[in-house]
Amino acid sequence: xxxxxxxxxxxxxxxxxxxxxxxxxxxxxxxxxxxxxxxxxxxxxxxxxxxxxxxxxxxxxxxxxxxxxxxxxxxxxxxxxxxxxxxxxxxxxxxxxxxxxxxxxxxxxxxxxxxxxxxxxxxxxxxxxxxxxxxxxxxxxxxxxxxxxxxxxxxxxxxxxxxxxxxxxxxxxxxxxxxxxxxxxxxxxxxxxxxxxxxxxxxxxxxxxxxxxxxxxxxxxxxxxxxxxxxxxxxxxxxxxxxxxxxxxxxxxxxxxxxxxxxxxxxxxxxxxxxxxxxxxxxxxxxxxxxxx
Numbered sequence: 408x409x410x411x412x413x414x415x416x417x418x419x420x421x422x423x424x425x426x427x428x429x430x431x432x433x434x435x436x437x438x439x440x441x442x443x444x445x446x447x448x449x450x451x452x453x454x455x456x457x458x459x460x461x462x463x464x465x466x467x468x469x470x471x472x473x474x475x476x477x478x479x480x481x482x483x484x485x486x487x488x489x490x491x492x493x494x495x496x497x498x499x500x501x502x503x504x505x506x507x508x509x510x511x512x513x514x515x516x517x518x519x520x521x522x523x524x525x526x527x528x529x530x531x532x533x534x535x536x537x538x539x540x541x542x543x544x545x546x547x548x549x550x551x552x553x554x555x556x557x558x559x560x561x562x563x564x565x566x567x568x569x570x571x572x573x574x575x576x577x578x579x580x581x582x583x584x585x586x587x588x589x590x591x592x593x594x595x596x597x598x599x600x601x602x603x604x605x606x607x608x609x610x611x612x613x614x615x616x617x618x619x620x621x622x623x624x625x626x627x628x629x630x631x632x633x634x635x636x637x638x639x640x641x642x643x644x645x646x647x648x649x650x651x652x653x654x655x656x657x658x659x660x661x662x663x664x665x666x667x668x669x670x671x672x673x674x675x676x677x678x679x680x681x682x683x684x685x686x687x688x689x690x691x692x693x694x695x696x697x698x699x700x
Contacts (some may be wrong), residue, residue, distance in 0.1 A: 410496075411497070414426050414525070415486060415525065420489075420490065421491060422535070423428050423529065423567045428507070428525070430507065431510075432510050432523075432683070436523070439511075441506045441682040442559065442560040443468040443469060443505070443559060445462075445465050445558055446504040448499060449491060449531070450698035451490070451499065451698050452457070454698055455487065456659065456694065459484070460625075461481075461504070462618070464479060466694065468558050468559075471557050474522050474561070475518065475521045476521055477521035477524065477587050487502065487526065490528065492564075494608070496642030497528075499531040501528070501529045501532075503528075503529045504525075505525045505560065506521045506524055507522055508522055508523075509521070517527075531660065533660070537624040538661075539664065539665065539679070540679070541679070542578055543578075543579040543664060544666070544667060545579065545580055546575070546669070547582050548564065548568035548571070548572045548581045548584065549586050550586065550610035551586055552594075555593070555594075557619075562596070565581060565596035571583060576667075576670055578600075580596055581595065582600070583595065584645060592644060594619060595656050598656040598657060598661065598664075599658070600612060600654070601655035601657060601686075602648070602651045603651060604652065605650060607631065609639070610641055610643055612641075613641060622659060626690070627663075627686065630690065636682075648672050651674060653674065653675055653679075653682055654667070662690055663686055665683045
């Protein structure tokens with residue numbers, strides 16, 4: 408039986424498959440790419456996982472690219488929670504929250520008014536158990552996202568990588584590497600990267616203006632520190648992977664996924680590592696306690 412799921416489109420709640428965008432009224436978003444978004448999930452009692460952080464990042468992104476929003480954070484949160492309540496019978500859902508640029512002032516690229524809000528709801532789908540049990544493989548791709556600290560809708564790099572290096576290496580996803588040196592690891596197509604060195608310390612790329620400040624990335628850093636695990640935000644290169652014991656990625660919708668190979672480089676013994684599994688359990692436990700609140 409198909410689940411009935413509602414979304415939100417520029418002031419109206421309606422079924423997800425009925426959502427459409429009036430292109431003529433959204434030329435800045437549709438033709439010029441002037442859009443920001445965030446993706447978040449609900450937990451088993453309808454709580455949106457770290458909703459306030461997702462909203463905060465949206466408003467930060469808007470400020471960076473000078474986008475005028477039609478809501479304040481409180482009003483946006485009310486819209487989202489109302490939508491979640493409409494979908495309570497659908498189980499866990501994925502929310503794709505987007506502000507799109509709207510129409511320009513004639514003859515210019517300046518917005519005529521505030522951005523338009525769209526929130527697309529979908530059933531939450533998680534990767535196969537094999538991803539967590541056996542790990543996945545990544546292919547490196549030389550690319551840095553435009554305005555990396557902003558969650559823009561420009562995912563051209565990820566789309567191209569999926570059709571090129573991912574296919575060439577028969578990988579599951581792509582890993583972005585800095586075009587400045589073709590070596591420095593930045594982030595994945597939709598996720599943040601962590602690794603474990605020979606001393607058993609966690610490492611993750613720093614917030615130096617070249618990667619997104621991932622919400623689940625920050626949660627994981629806090630979990631590591633609160634559990635007395637050594638963690639450093641530092642530069643990681645492709646050449647360093649040969650010496651790493653473990654590698655994994657983290658995202659809001661997939662949690663922690665082990666990575667066992669990058670290109671042709673095997674990570675550790677080619678199996679999900681002990682600390683990766685431990686961090687996965689810590690995050691799962693944290694989410695359970697979050698949902699129970």
